[in-house]
Amino acid sequence: MANTYTSLHYHLIFSTKNRTAYLNSKIEQRVWAYLGGVARKHKITAVQIGGCDDHIHVLVIAPPTIVLSQIAQYLKGDSSRWIHDTFPELHDFAWQEGYGAFTVSKSNLPSVIAYIQNQRAHHQNRSFQEEYLEFLTKHGVEYEERYLWG
Numbered sequence: 146m147a148n149t150y151t152s153l154h155y156h157l158i159f160s161t162k163n164r165t166a167y168l169n170s171k172i173e174q175r176v177w178a179y180l181g182g183v184a185r186k187h188k189i190t191a192v193q194i195g196g197c198d199d200h201i202h203v204l205v206i207a208p209p210t211i212v213l214s215q216i217a218q219y220l221k222g223d224s225s226r227w228i229h230d231t232f233p234e235l236h237d238f239a240w241q242e243g244y245g246a247f248t249v250s251k252s253n254l255p256s257v258i259a260y261i262q263n264q265r266a267h268h269q270n271r272s273f274q275e276e277y278l279e280f281l282t283k284h285g286v287e288y289e290e291r292y293l294w295g
Contacts, residue, residue, distance in 0.1 A: 149209065154192070154249040156257055157203045157217060158280065160273055162239035164294075166198035170265070172232060176201075176224065183223040189216060192254065195261040200273045202261040204249065217244045245277060247284050 161167050168176060177194040180203060184191035190206040207216055221240045228238050249257050260267070268276070274294065281288050 151209045152251055153207050153209060154251065154254060155205050155207060155213060155216065156247045156249050157205070157220070157244055158200065158246070158277065159217070159221065159244035160200035160241045160277075161198075162241055164199040164241075164273060165237075167228075167235055167238050168196060168198050168201065175231070176228065179227050180220055180224050183220055186223075187211065187216075187219045189219070193258045193261045195264045197264050197268045197273065200277075202264065204254070204257055204261060213246050217246070245280055245286075247280065 173196070177196075180194050180201075181191040184203075184205055188208060189211065192204040192206060194201070194203050196202050203220060205216060207213075221244070225238065225240055228235055232238070277293070280286075
């Protein structure tokens, strides 16, 4: 589209199903790298990927032609298949059904990148559930708690 200019940065957060601790330090770098490849394959730029045993944070830049739900579907679907193929011992692995997604201004990218890079240290003092609720509250997202953790 001529004369269309965008700067679309999304911070996606999603957990493993039932927050099972599948993403241990032995495999996490391979998973993060694979997710970066998934993004590239779909013309999305992965700026930073990280997480902990039971969840992931992905900061991406996306073209306006790819809707947010499609980005989540690409990341979760492609990586889930790869995890099953690559790590047969994780045959029960699955991502949660939904996700959280938040827009990020360009001026806030450095702080979000640092936040994602320090997930393991960050979660020594706080659970994923506490972190996720804080994100929802901070961004004014209405939710019903009974549907958050299913």
